[in-house]
Amino acid sequence: MTGYIFRRILQAIPVFMGTTFLIYFMVFAMPGDPIVALFGDKTPNPAVVAQLRAQYHLDQPFIVQYLIYLGGIFRGDFGLSFSGEPVTAILARTFPVTARLAILALLFETFFGILVGLISGLRKGKLFDASSLAVSLVLISLPIFVIAFVGQYVFGVWLGWARTTVGSGAPLQDLILPALVLASVSFAQIVRLTRASVIETSGLDFVRTAYSKGLSSRRVIPVHILRNSLIPVVTYLATDFGVLLVGATITEGIFNVPGVGNTLYQAIIRGEGPTVVSFVTVMVLIYLVVNILVDLFYGLLDPRIRYVK
Amino acid sequence: MNITKLGITAVTLAAIGALTLSGCAGGGAAPASTPNPGAIISTNGSEPQNPLIPTTTTETGGGKIVNSIFAGLVYYDAKGATVNDVADAITTDDNTTYTIKIKPGLTFSDGQSLTSSSFVDAWQYGALLSNAQLGSSFFSDIAGYSVEKDSPLTGLTVVDDTTFTVALTAPLADFPERLGYAAFYPLPASAFADMASFGESPIGNGPYMLDGAKAWKHNEKIDLVVNPAYDGGRKPKNGGLSIRFYANEGAAYSDLLANNLDVLDSIPDSAYGTYQSDLGDRVVNQPAAIFQAVTIPERLPHFSGEEGTLRRRALSMAINREEITKVIFSGTRTPASDFTSPVVDGWSDTLKGADVLEFNAKAAKKLWAQADAISPWTGTFQIAYNADGGHQGWVDAASNSIKNTLGIDASGAPTPTFAQARTAIADRSIQTAFRSGWQADYPSLYNFLQPSYATKAGSNDGEYSNPEFDALLAKGSAESDLTAANGDFQKAQEILLQDLPAIPLWYANVTGGVGLDVHGVVFGWDSVPLFNEITKG
Numbered sequence A: 001m002t003g004y005i006f007r008r009i010l011q012a013i014p015v016f017m018g019t020t021f022l023i024y025f026m027v028f029a030m031p032g033d034p035i036v037a038l039f040g041d042k043t044p045n046p047a048v049v050a051q052l053r054a055q056y057h058l059d060q061p062f063i064v065q066y067l068i069y070l071g072g073i074f075r076g077d078f079g080l081s082f083s084g085e086p087v088t089a090i091l092a093r094t095f096p097v098t099a100r101l102a103i104l105a106l107l108f109e110t111f112f113g114i115l116v117g118l119i120s121g122l123r124k125g126k127l128f129d130a131s132s133l134a135v136s137l138v139l140i141s142l143p144i145f146v147i148a149f150v151g152q153y154v155f156g157v158w159l160g161w162a163r164t165t166v167g168s169g170a171p172l173q174d175l176i177l178p179a180l181v182l183a184s185v186s187f188a189q190i191v192r193l194t195r196a197s198v199i200e201t202s203g204l205d206f207v208r209t210a211y212s213k214g215l216s217s218r219r220v221i222p223v224h225i226l227r228n229s230l231i232p233v234v235t236y237l238a239t240d241f242g243v244l245l246v247g248a249t250i251t252e253g254i255f256n257v258p259g260v261g262n263t264l265y266q267a268i269i270r271g272e273g274p275t276v277v278s279f280v281t282v283m284v285l286i287y288l289v290v291n292i293l294v295d296l297f298y299g300l301l302d303p304r305i306r307y308v309k
Numbered sequence B: 001m002n003i004t005k006l007g008i009t010a011v012t013l014a015a016i017g018a019l020t021l022s023g024c025a026g027g028g029a030a031p032a033s034t035p036n037p038g039a040i041i042s043t044n045g046s047e048p049q050n051p052l053i054p055t056t057t058t059e060t061g062g063g064k065i066v067n068s069i070f071a072g073l074v075y076y077d078a079k080g081a082t083v084n085d086v087a088d089a090i091t092t093d094d095n096t097t098y099t100i101k102i103k104p105g106l107t108f109s110d111g112q113s114l115t116s117s118s119f120v121d122a123w124q125y126g127a128l129l130s131n132a133q134l135g136s137s138f139f140s141d142i143a144g145y146s147v148e149k150d151s152p153l154t155g156l157t158v159v160d161d162t163t164f165t166v167a168l169t170a171p172l173a174d175f176p177e178r179l180g181y182a183a184f185y186p187l188p189a190s191a192f193a194d195m196a197s198f199g200e201s202p203i204g205n206g207p208y209m210l211d212g213a214k215a216w217k218h219n220e221k222i223d224l225v226v227n228p229a230y231d232g233g234r235k236p237k238n239g240g241l242s243i244r245f246y247a248n249e250g251a252a253y254s255d256l257l258a259n260n261l262d263v264l265d266s267i268p269d270s271a272y273g274t275y276q277s278d279l280g281d282r283v284v285n286q287p288a289a290i291f292q293a294v295t296i297p298e299r300l301p302h303f304s305g306e307e308g309t310l311r312r313r314a315l316s317m318a319i320n321r322e323e324i325t326k327v328i329f330s331g332t333r334t335p336a337s338d339f340t341s342p343v344v345d346g347w348s349d350t351l352k353g354a355d356v357l358e359f360n361a362k363a364a365k366k367l368w369a370q371a372d373a374i375s376p377w378t379g380t381f382q383i384a385y386n387a388d389g390g391h392q393g394w395v396d397a398a399s400n401s402i403k404n405t406l407g408i409d410a411s412g413a414p415t416p417t418f419a420q421a422r423t424a425i426a427d428r429s430i431q432t433a434f435r436s437g438w439q440a441d442y443p444s445l446y447n448f449l450q451p452s453y454a455t456k457a458g459s460n461d462g463e464y465s466n467p468e469f470d471a472l473l474a475k476g477s478a479e480s481d482l483t484a485a486n487g488d489f490q491k492a493q494e495i496l497l498q499d500l501p502a503i504p505l506w507y508a509n510v511t512g513g514v515g516l517d518v519h520g521v522v523f524g525w526d527s528v529p530l531f532n533e534i535t536k537g
Helices: A002-029 A034-038 A046-055 A062-074 A087-122 A127-141 A144-158 A172-202 A205-212 A217-245 A249-254 A260-270 A273-301 B002-015 B017-024 B060-069 B116-127 B189-193 B195-200 B249-257 B275-282 B305-318 B321-327 B361-374 B392-406 B418-426 B445-453 B467-478 B482-499
Strands: B040-045 B074-076 B082-084 B087-092 B097-102 B156-160 B163-167 B208-210 B221-226 B240-245 B283-295 B333-335 B380-386 B409-415 B433-439 B502-514
Touching: A002 A062, A002 A273, A034 A046, A034 B418, A062 A273, A087 A127, A087 A172, A087 A217, A087 A260, A087 A273, A127 A172, A144 A172, A144 A249, A144 B249, A172 A217, A172 A249, A205 A217, A217 A273, A249 A260, A249 B249, A260 A273, B040 B060, B040 B221, B040 B249, B060 B208, B060 B221, B060 B240, B082 B087, B097 B116, B116 B156, B116 B163, B116 B189, B189 B195, B249 B275, B275 B283, B275 B502, B305 B361, B305 B392, B305 B482, B305 B502, B321 B333, B321 B392, B321 B502, B361 B392, B380 B392, B380 B418, B392 B409, B409 B418, B433 B445, B445 B467, B445 B482, B467 B482
Parallel strands: B040 B240, B380 B409, B380 B433
Antiparallel strands: B074 B082, B087 B097, B097 B163, B156 B163, B208 B221, B221 B240, B283 B433, B283 B502, B333 B502
8 A cells, every 4th residue: 555655656756747847838838928918008118028037037948947947846936926926925825715615615515415416316206306307407507607607696796695705815604605606516416426326226235135134224325325325426526626626717706716716817817927837736736646545545435446566 | 707707798698687677776876974984995906916116016906006005296186187296396497307396294104204315216216227117118208217228317316305306308398297107106215125025015105005014915905094194185085995806807896786895997898788777876987098999000011101091091981989889888988089088188079180080981982992093902901909808899890890891801810818919019020900009197198199109109019100290299298388288289180190000999988886875986087086085984
């Protein structure tokens, strides 16, 4: 097991180098000059432009820029944004907000998704099942920004139950509505997954054995059916958590959440290389860690899966 | 974020359009009550792109903050007129050397004294090349300024604590009118010791000051409170400002509808269809100092000399401005009748030759045919624009208008980002006509005309050059009387209407909304609300 983890971490190093290089190259290759854009509609003074280029190392060839950046990362220096703020400070400010939003969304989708999926699976073909199928189909087929706008309008503007946008400091009560929106699509997926899995498990021999032993359904459902149905759901939840953690650009934009997605979007628009690359680098790291954890989860949930040399 | 803007439209129109009416009709007229002098006014803004140093603040996000926490020699009132703020008197005999006297005994918000050196040192800092300040070109008319090497502004001389003189390289009648712009604000002595940390939490002398050293919460908001040391004409009638940063205007608009925001200074284009019914009498719609046009460089094939002039005039008359401003912009633009803006002193809608800006299909066809007689037209007429700025609607409409009127191929040519479009325009690699716009830095006809159309001027992206026009600008600058100067500038504009280096389209209006119980919202000439006048409660 330790050997496996060690090998996975070693594999992560080239992935990390490769992605930062690619992302840096893509930002570098983005058309247009971000320094010229800083001047708006005015024609910039060439000497000031040269000065600013030198300040952000934009006058160097690509590979030198990349090496300067990489060298900085190993010293814990992620560069400066155009407004003069260290990128590390931006990371430290935005990731906790997105993490809170992600955890909240994950709690919502896990609780409601598994509950509704379980009931649907046990009452296959009944009214509850049919209506949950309809609701989840609607949620899956609607683009998330439609759900976000409807949610914002109905609960924020019309009913006034929630704040329309997230206030400064992103307090938990402000995050409930965006978290529900984020959770909605995954909720539908979890309902479908849980339902299918519960139906499959319910028909298996050991469940029939349990019932014929005289166990009550109060015992069979949680212990025998639900637990064995959860393997695919947990896998899905783990990857979904990774997706949520790296930020939801559209939802964060609509609710003005000062999180990762929103900040990254603005940095891309401004062509702020250091900010974009650092954010993506951290996202890559999160993905790598979550992926390793998911693989380890398999082994814990299903003893048949073993990692051998 | 076009997709989300599209989303608002789709949602408000299709899904819950019916709710809009019932949901928002409850607002109505706010009850008359005594305003609370301590009320904090919340308003929309965007994360400043640069440190909060006046000489490097050239964009609106930072400008809104810097203009609130600093006071310059003069400020602009609601009508765009110049009023002395820190200055006691600005005098000149020859429009070349100005003597500026400031009010005695003034201080910055932390008690540091405000003297003539506060201005001179700040300007020297802003103009010095190696400081790489984005607003450095504002000092280009002061003696000693150089774009090639570090060179002190030799034209600035401190006479005593309350007097300094400014020597310009050429006569400029409107120099005092420029002094309300951010680049000309003073800086306290402490700023120069550590400009980086000053830019993070600046100390100013304006109507407001930062609410503590950590008031700027990046990407979230900045909180300002009244600066007790300020005693000029912009004394606030409220307790402070909370400027919230929105990455997307739609979110700010939703906050206004839910009454979580007091003042919104722009209605997102996704809400153009509904904002009048959403907000009722809470809409503010005023002309602004923003001029929008299509520039057709002389160097493009078929657009030089006599043929070019005929084609430009034909294209101008082929665009139905009236219809586009009504249908595409829902009345948030006003068709242009000159090259400036109705909010500046001296604007006129009766210039000679302004009929070229009216839709006239017959005349357009005739002019186009005359140009074809010189050299037959081939290819497609394209208008370049940046796709990240909400320009597609009007560019497509204008292209269609041209296509239908002249019977030629016309289309938009989008580039993905503003940066890309500006780069191609600045290095002259662009091979089509392109959208252009000008937002004045200070309210004056000269500021609309000189930078964009004078020979070799900073923002003359079409490389237009006409000695007659240049001569009229220079003559206007040297006049001692503003009315006489404006007369010269109007004559200069009549030349532009003949040559059409850019085809004027429309003036942008500033269209905003105010929350319930919020009063006194008036937009200044620069499309930013006069925050000090706003009351709440």
